Amino acid sequence: MSERVFGPYVEEFEKRNPAVKVLVLNKNTNHALGEISLGNERGFDLFWASSPEAFDMLDAFGHLAPIGDKHHHAFALSSVGWSWRSEQLQEPPRGWNDLLDARFDGKIGIARPSRSGTTHVLLEQFLQDRGWEEGWSYILALSANFATITSRSFGVVDGLKTGRFDIGLSIDFLATSEPGLEFRYGRPVTLVPARIAKLRHGASPANADKFVQFVLSRAGQKLLLVPTLNRIPIDAELRDTLDYSSHPSLMAALKLSWASYDPNMAARRYWMVNEIFDQFVTQQFSRRRGIWRQIRQYEQRSDLTVDQQQGLNRAKVYLLTMPIAEHQVATMQPSPMPGPGARYAPNTAEQKRFQEQWRVQADTLLAQAEAELRTLGE
Structure with a gap:
């Protein structure tokens, strides 16, 4: 708090x-x-x-x-959505999928979920609402537009106030209590x-x-x-x-059951979801963003051959693939109480094994996307 x-x-x-x-x-x-x-x-x-x-x-x-x-x-x-400064963004996104638009390249701030409980809630909302595979595909697509990954939830609000980025992914009260910030709930509103x-x-x-x-x-x-x-x-x-009334989607959600979010499921896979995000997004942030920018440069060209377009599509598939199955995470033992470093909760042998496996999987997929882009340039 x-x-x-x-x-x-x-x-x-x-x-x-x-x-x-x-x-x-x-x-x-x-x-x-x-x-x-x-x-x-x-x-x-x-x-x-x-x-x-x-x-x-x-x-x-x-x-x-x-x-x-x-x-x-x-x-x-509470529920999650995105915030912005009205004088800085004339046409804010109207829905979650709008945030994927290339015009928001490098303009979205998010906190690191392994350091922010509210960002973990944000990830889990995507995973629970869209399903494991589609949820991760959306998160990986969204990462193309990240400007930065802050170490705390408050860093998102601070970044908006200083103009570091235009849009901040946030829980509602962090933005609605700040003068000068607008906020919009993502639909469906999960309370x-x-x-x-x-x-x-x-x-x-x-x-x-x-x-x-x-x-x-x-x-x-x-x-x-x-x-x-x-x-x-x-x-x-x-x-x-x-x-x-100024938030009709919220008003509708308040009239319905707000128990659709499953915190117990989120708790069972808390370490896993945070670690997967870190291995695929946080640790690969600059590299992943660079690949996306190359893809967008190619997409602006009108002279691509059929083979080049197919190669471009394959590169995007590699960027949006989450190779870790939900059942694999579900069968892992519940993690020990998380904490920032060995003084609190040292990773178990199983966790270390999965960390390395996920790091290799993330690296392999990015290398495959890079290889496709190199072929396009030949």
Whole structure:
């Protein structure tokens, strides 16, 4: 959670409980999971994040303590899309597929999913909505237009504000609470529950209970509506009093079930999806983008022979192929709690084996695409 979110809650909770001081350690999702994977040595009481799968992982590894009959509680709803500065982009994309247009070459910012829980949600939405193969094909096609891959979700918003790129892939509240930024939900709108939970071995479990109860209370839910937060409350009665007419696709989604996103599936393959993205996109970023730019230069020519066009098509197929089958990922053992480096969760022998296998597969496909392009130039 950014300070913009937790700050008002801390201030109000301390006002209501003057004997209590709330201390917050602000980390991205993976670093936070890594902290808890050590056994919560520093005695943190609460875990608070927008990535619901993080809580399924914490629960699976026995790190959550119950509050009532639940091990975690939804407090807000969110969904993903893209944001832009209105003065910088006159014709923003209207749908996910519009983002693939060559006019957005080098103009899209995204955070690294292995460092950003909300970007992991973004990837999983594509994979769950479009299916494993088509979802990855879309992600690989989209990577042609990436300007950069930032290390944190906030880096996307910062990049928009500084003009580093024109479009930022983001979760809604990071953009809608920023003055000067526009936001559009991707369709279908998949609403994801942000959560809060009490951790085992916390230093102050009674106060943790009180804080969660405050977040879920009507007063706590109303805090979500202040302009600097601008989040969708979990309180259905409170939601019914709000006007979402400026986002009709969101309004329609709110009237339907918002349980179509499967955080448990996302949790089971959390490491795998992040690692696949890193091996095929992050680690090959410059090389992959260079190949796409060569392809687009050829596509602008009107003198291509039939053989050249076929070679160009084969090069694109290599760039859009995900050779890793969904069943292969599904049969892998659930990963240990993720974290940034061996201090938190060293990769298992199985994970290291798959890392190397996926690296070779990614390299091979790019080499095949490059070979096709060399043939075109002969």
